[in-house]
Amino acid sequence: MKFSFKNDYSEGCHPRILESLLRYNTDQQAGYGEDEYSLKAKNIIKRKIDNKDADVYFVSGGTQANLIVISSVLKPYQCVISASIGHILNNETGAIEATGHKVLSIETEDGKVKPSDIQPVLDNHRNIPHQVMPKLVYISNSTELGTIYRKEELENLSEFCRENNMYLFMDGARLGHAITSEISDLSLKDIAKLTDIFYLGGTKNGALIGEAIIINNQSLQEDFAFNIKQKGALLAKGRLLGIQFLELMTDDLYFDLAKNANQQAMKIKKALSEKGISFLSDTFTNQIFPILNHQIIDILSEKFEFYVWKNVDENSSAVRLITSWNTSDEAVEDFIKIIDQNI
Amino acid sequence: MKFSFKNDYSEGCHPRILESLLRYNTDQQAGYGEDEYSLKAKNIIKRKIDNKDADVYFVSGGTQANLIVISSVLKPYQCVISASIGHILNNETGAIEATGHKVLSIETEDGKVKPSDIQPVLDNHRNIPHQVMPKLVYISNSTELGTIYRKEELENLSEFCRENNMYLFMDGARLGHAITSEISDLSLKDIAKLTDIFYLGGTKNGALIGEAIIINNQSLQEDFAFNIKQKGALLAKGRLLGIQFLELMTDDLYFDLAKNANQQAMKIKKALSEKGISFLSDTFTNQIFPILNHQIIDILSEKFEFYVWKNVDENSSAVRLITSWNTSDEAVEDFIKIIDQNI
Amino acid sequence: MKFSFKNDYSEGCHPRILESLLRYNTDQQAGYGEDEYSLKAKNIIKRKIDNKDADVYFVSGGTQANLIVISSVLKPYQCVISASIGHILNNETGAIEATGHKVLSIETEDGKVKPSDIQPVLDNHRNIPHQVMPKLVYISNSTELGTIYRKEELENLSEFCRENNMYLFMDGARLGHAITSEISDLSLKDIAKLTDIFYLGGTKNGALIGEAIIINNQSLQEDFAFNIKQKGALLAKGRLLGIQFLELMTDDLYFDLAKNANQQAMKIKKALSEKGISFLSDTFTNQIFPILNHQIIDILSEKFEFYVWKNVDENSSAVRLITSWNTSDEAVEDFIKIIDQNI
Amino acid sequence: MKFSFKNDYSEGCHPRILESLLRYNTDQQAGYGEDEYSLKAKNIIKRKIDNKDADVYFVSGGTQANLIVISSVLKPYQCVISASIGHILNNETGAIEATGHKVLSIETEDGKVKPSDIQPVLDNHRNIPHQVMPKLVYISNSTELGTIYRKEELENLSEFCRENNMYLFMDGARLGHAITSEISDLSLKDIAKLTDIFYLGGTKNGALIGEAIIINNQSLQEDFAFNIKQKGALLAKGRLLGIQFLELMTDDLYFDLAKNANQQAMKIKKALSEKGISFLSDTFTNQIFPILNHQIIDILSEKFEFYVWKNVDENSSAVRLITSWNTSDEAVEDFIKIIDQNI
Known part of the structure; x- marks a missing residue:
């Protein structure tokens, strides 16, 4: 799954x-x-x-x-x-x-x-x-x-x-x-x-x-x-x-949940940024739109579901990643690990 | 309550x-x-x-x-x-x-x-x-x-x-x-x-x-x-x-729940019928419309909530009683007891 | 025609x-x-x-x-x-x-x-x-x-x-x-x-x-x-x-035209009333609804068009007659003549 | 007028x-x-x-x-x-x-x-x-x-x-x-x-x-x-x-009327084209959109009504001229005369 x-x-x-x-x-x-x-x-x-x-x-x-x-x-x-x-x-x-x-x-x-x-x-x-x-x-x-x-x-x-x-x-x-x-x-x-x-x-x-x-x-x-x-x-x-x-x-459960979603997205954003990845728009909430090359997208797609949002050029596309109140540290870490191993 | x-x-x-x-x-x-x-x-x-x-x-x-x-x-x-x-x-x-x-x-x-x-x-x-x-x-x-x-x-x-x-x-x-x-x-x-x-x-x-x-x-x-x-x-x-x-x-939980609601209504209907009470329409589901005199309605209203549906004559009105999947025997029995004591 | x-x-x-x-x-x-x-x-x-x-x-x-x-x-x-x-x-x-x-x-x-x-x-x-x-x-x-x-x-x-x-x-x-x-x-x-x-x-x-x-x-x-x-x-x-x-x-052309329509209808109404004909409603404008027996309706229908409005009983129906700003004296007189000859 | x-x-x-x-x-x-x-x-x-x-x-x-x-x-x-x-x-x-x-x-x-x-x-x-x-x-x-x-x-x-x-x-x-x-x-x-x-x-x-x-x-x-x-x-x-x-x-009155409207527009178009005037779009019906300088527009506006359609640059705008089934030769000729005299 x-x-x-x-x-x-x-x-x-x-x-x-x-x-x-x-x-x-x-x-x-x-x-x-x-x-x-x-x-x-x-x-x-x-x-x-x-x-x-x-x-x-x-x-x-x-x-x-x-x-x-x-x-x-x-x-x-x-x-x-x-x-x-x-x-x-x-x-x-x-x-x-x-x-x-x-x-x-x-x-x-x-x-x-x-x-x-x-x-x-x-x-x-x-x-x-x-x-x-x-x-x-x-x-x-x-x-x-x-x-x-x-x-x-x-x-x-x-x-x-x-x-x-x-x-x-x-x-x-x-x-x-x-x-x-x-x-x-x-x-x-x-x-x-x-x-x-x-x-x-x-x-x-x-x-x-x-x-x-x-x-x-x-x-x-x-x-x-x-x-x-x-x-x-x-x-x-x-x-x-x-x-x-x-x-x-x-x-304030409502705000705590939102904050968690944001934080998980920001962890991924930080990991991607450190690899020099750029983004379709510079966001600070639970939606991020990194521009990835198609090989990386294929590799990530083996373990994760997400939308390919917009074709950017021949080799790369922006994808949309959304985190939720319930996105676990484990999921985020797994994602980052793949990034680390492949970029 | x-x-x-x-x-x-x-x-x-x-x-x-x-x-x-x-x-x-x-x-x-x-x-x-x-x-x-x-x-x-x-x-x-x-x-x-x-x-x-x-x-x-x-x-x-x-x-x-x-x-x-x-x-x-x-x-x-x-x-x-x-x-x-x-x-x-x-x-x-x-x-x-x-x-x-x-x-x-x-x-x-x-x-x-x-x-x-x-x-x-x-x-x-x-x-x-x-x-x-x-x-x-x-x-x-x-x-x-x-x-x-x-x-x-x-x-x-x-x-x-x-x-x-x-x-x-x-x-x-x-x-x-x-x-x-x-x-x-x-x-x-x-x-x-x-x-x-x-x-x-x-x-x-x-x-x-x-x-x-x-x-x-x-x-x-x-x-x-x-x-x-x-x-x-x-x-x-x-x-x-x-x-x-x-x-x-x-x-068939769905049908069991409906059946329970019906049965509870039918118990009340039976109790009322035995007292000679008539109904606005002869129903066999979870809605009954007995015609009660206003004194009885007042007494019942002390313990129960229900809609007075339609004025019938100077002394009496039809009320609407609806039972649900969750209507307890106790509630029904309490209601019938008041009927028994007052009609 | x-x-x-x-x-x-x-x-x-x-x-x-x-x-x-x-x-x-x-x-x-x-x-x-x-x-x-x-x-x-x-x-x-x-x-x-x-x-x-x-x-x-x-x-x-x-x-x-x-x-x-x-x-x-x-x-x-x-x-x-x-x-x-x-x-x-x-x-x-x-x-x-x-x-x-x-x-x-x-x-x-x-x-x-x-x-x-x-x-x-x-x-x-x-x-x-x-x-x-x-x-x-x-x-x-x-x-x-x-x-x-x-x-x-x-x-x-x-x-x-x-x-x-x-x-x-x-x-x-x-x-x-x-x-x-x-x-x-x-x-x-x-x-x-x-x-x-x-x-x-x-x-x-x-x-x-x-x-x-x-x-x-x-x-x-x-x-x-x-x-x-x-x-x-x-x-x-x-x-x-x-x-x-x-x-x-x-x-005041507008009012003159309406008045003419009304007057033509009232002439027919008067002629019918004098014959003892009753009306669906007692009107004083350009619409009248006389109740006529079906034989008369058939005879009138040979020379005039109008709506049979409502069945009244076995032998008679109300018809609707509407006059306009342009209804001629001649048309009204022809209609009244037939009434006179047949009722 | x-x-x-x-x-x-x-x-x-x-x-x-x-x-x-x-x-x-x-x-x-x-x-x-x-x-x-x-x-x-x-x-x-x-x-x-x-x-x-x-x-x-x-x-x-x-x-x-x-x-x-x-x-x-x-x-x-x-x-x-x-x-x-x-x-x-x-x-x-x-x-x-x-x-x-x-x-x-x-x-x-x-x-x-x-x-x-x-x-x-x-x-x-x-x-x-x-x-x-x-x-x-x-x-x-x-x-x-x-x-x-x-x-x-x-x-x-x-x-x-x-x-x-x-x-x-x-x-x-x-x-x-x-x-x-x-x-x-x-x-x-x-x-x-x-x-x-x-x-x-x-x-x-x-x-x-x-x-x-x-x-x-x-x-x-x-x-x-x-x-x-x-x-x-x-x-x-x-x-x-x-x-x-x-x-x-x-x-075919319908088509004759349209043809007349078109022809009158085309006469104006021809006169303007001969003066080197360009158009917003190259049209062959009863609407033309010549691009005129603002002085000419002012002069034309003294005798004619039309819409200034779109600003083109500092000195000129496209105007919209529409002719109709009823546009007379005289109106067209007057318009062309002003063009001739001023461009």
Whole structure:
């Protein structure tokens, strides 16, 4: 059995979550997110972001979170702007368009959206009423390329959105990894202040399922639960989500798990860097994209699974390695050993 | 703490499911339903319905299953017919309409749809192209009133749909309860033969989440997975659904759980009947609707939670009592004791 | 060639409209409704409703007007309430649902919606967030049964909507006929004051195409043009609509045409009444629904076209007769002659 | 009053159309496209494309035609491919996305789509079911840049689509101009053979409104009328469209009008070319894009209206000049005179 670096959702969940599910299993609870675990978990999250007026909702996965948020925020003729690498553009089978909204794509170097990238899009959408109206900026943190937003970058983007009467939405499927990155200067509180709406991803950070949508902008809070129900995302046994987030938020388990994933990736990155290997983008989270020659890729493929991400030249390709909350030291060491022996 | 007869999703899940989740927790598996547990569970289901050409998909909940199935089956101008009591008409926040399709409502006596109820709807929709085209019949088994379809009824309905070039879709959120009802003469195989598409509900029968959509009609199978993904219903950790259904299908746990729920309801029904209490509908599954006077309702409310369903007259109302896979003998006996002491 | 009483859109348009199209034909004008004729026509309409802050838009037809208005007013989880006889429920191929919104149907005696009909619907939609939220009341004036709203009725309905935080939308495909009915006590200004949004129908009252949507409620005005464009309803040669409404509004041609249609219908009604014929509903506009025995229907059918609307008993049916702006005295007299000779 | 070269829909319609509307004005006709003029016009079109099995429908405008065709052809998870300059991408306020479908954009040199442009898009959409499925190729002829498809190009594209199980749809808002271009080797019959569905635009070629959608592929014909009705595009007085196309198709008026527009543009092009002026793209239809210095642009702007299309360098910009069926020799000569005097 090969060890897989293909993604961060190959394993089940952190054992504490299963223990907690077992502990509370026979309690009778109200359905649809009104259970006491969900209520407690929501309160902890509100405390952690220092905003008691925020609204928190739990849903199952990232595509679901994205389509619910975006379709609830926009009017029919409004659209969302995303980096071309964005998950909503490439990996969600047109989920956003299926709710009626265009996604405008902008090219970026590193997966991060800058005001200077957005301005030309706004300039090209002034032919009222013949064009969609850009109203929401969608960003991921960490991005699909493993990069993260620095505090100043997010402040600039946030200010730009406000000035242009747009909302800012952060896809946080890997937000834990972004915040606990060794180079991060952004806290969860910062993010809550600088975005209108964002989510904390559980699925890719040790939960079975679950993303916590957090609505900071009160004008977007009204009737939000209707949207969740209408899109089929309101679990009857909401406890499943509540218990998981309660456990993840307790003792900062959520951040510890992300930190572990990051650290394992950084060990591999360091080993590769020392061998002079270059990377598609310089990342400090749980995704790395080393450029390897095809022989090395073949050798590594005998023991490990990973995606060959992008052809670079005749002899080499960038591969994507993703570590998870559960990636063991042993797997990392085995990988490094092969590197050491072959480069 | 009052015992709740409000619904069949108040508790967690059957302990065997949690044990199974724990047992397989650290295995690395492919995502998005390609894990080995999902594949095994699908095969068992295909064997049980005796149709190796069926397609099986797992999704999280009933509203999600309904909206995915209906929107994938219908062309934009086609619509679905449902009993007025149908879940898609009353309890899903317009989820079907949100995908662009009208739901035509027909009045029924007992929640069950008959060909003679549908014919007038077809007759009233002949003004082409000014009206929607009825193309799908949606039924629930057991129904929202706890009633079930007999074999002959389903055969007639199935034949009527075929003759009228319509599809038949069974919402099986409580299909286990229907099949294991003491008066049922319908098997799972019968249902697979007589419907074009149906689902086996897990959420209301001992799973944490999960409904198994089964597509019998091959013309409806093409590209179905795209619809699941687009609606945000494709779990990254599909194993969560696969492991649950694998466990439920093993040793017929699924049917045993449903049978237990039914039996507990039938005990209460029997006790009430012996006191001369009448019922809103004569049910043989895990939902009963006794008509009680308001004093009795008040007394029962001190120890139990349940919905007062419908006002019947000045002095009495029908209440809805739902038992679950986990409803204990003790809870049932306590309830009956109060009945005995007060009627 | 039989004379047709089937509808009020069998002929072309009033000759003054064609003359006007000819007169201005070679002028170069801005497209998309920015032509000078459209601007003038809008100003006249605003003067006639005594509301300079209203917004006016022209679109081609009724279904288009209905779907644009409703989809622009509602949020995804909100729905519209209509009389069961409403055009949006029966004659628009699910156009409203295709934009994502449920239409709740209420039974009415005469096609008119009363607060007491709506209240139970509101009462039955309190299970938040599991049900759609009623937010808009759709009425037609005149209704599909030819009946009209009296001032007091519209005041009550308007007040009820405001109290319940709902909008009121009047489909005015035959608003000219309603206002000029001999029993009407509602003026165009009243309607503008009492509704949030309504339209003045041209297609059924002497135009080639065209409905004038009038938005009185300023909170519904923002960005409305985007919705028109997005639904494919913004004509490049907006002048076609502008010139027609300019002509119709000049010298009150619009109201004269409607009055003529009404009068011709009333002549037939009077002739039938004098013969003791009864009617499905007592109407004072250009639609009448006399109940005739089948022999008479056969005799009339030799010379006239009309719809047999509804079977009443073994020997008789209600027929629908519609007169138009162009129905000649001769056609009416011929019809009455046959009545006189055969009843 | 300046003469406008801004577009080809500034004037009314060809006088023969108004005469024809007048001639038939008082006839009573069936509604919704069942009038005799529509039926005759459809038959003429079928003869002209030499395909009696084609289906023909008339709608009001281009955005409407595009959204109806695309939403009726695609399943929910399928998408359409368009040149980045395509009308559906830039000028229709997200009308296609509003029906639930993504539009994939491909860069082209001259507005024309080639198989080699599409192939990479197909290659990048193999991650089933996580991405939309490309199923329809949308092209315009003439394109938004005034260029046209040569027969060989359309044959290649048609074959490529068939091989890849995709449909080919031609937006023919300016199809008359394409076919009558002096360099065209494509006939209407060719187009009908090589596309699955296309439309003949009337609005930009002498009609008041109207595009004739022609469905060649019989698998796309079923129930098409429902889609037209549902999108609000079925005119009650369908005669308005039928009479116009009847007139346009008689004596090839349609093609004569387009030819005139082309010729007037070519006169201006020739005059500019003789002065050594270059063009953004080399066009042979009624749109030309000369690159002029800003002084000349200012001088021309005193007497003419046109769009400054694109900044080319510090001193010059490309402008867009569009001629119409009604552009007079006088206007063209005046324009050329200014060119002669100033360059």
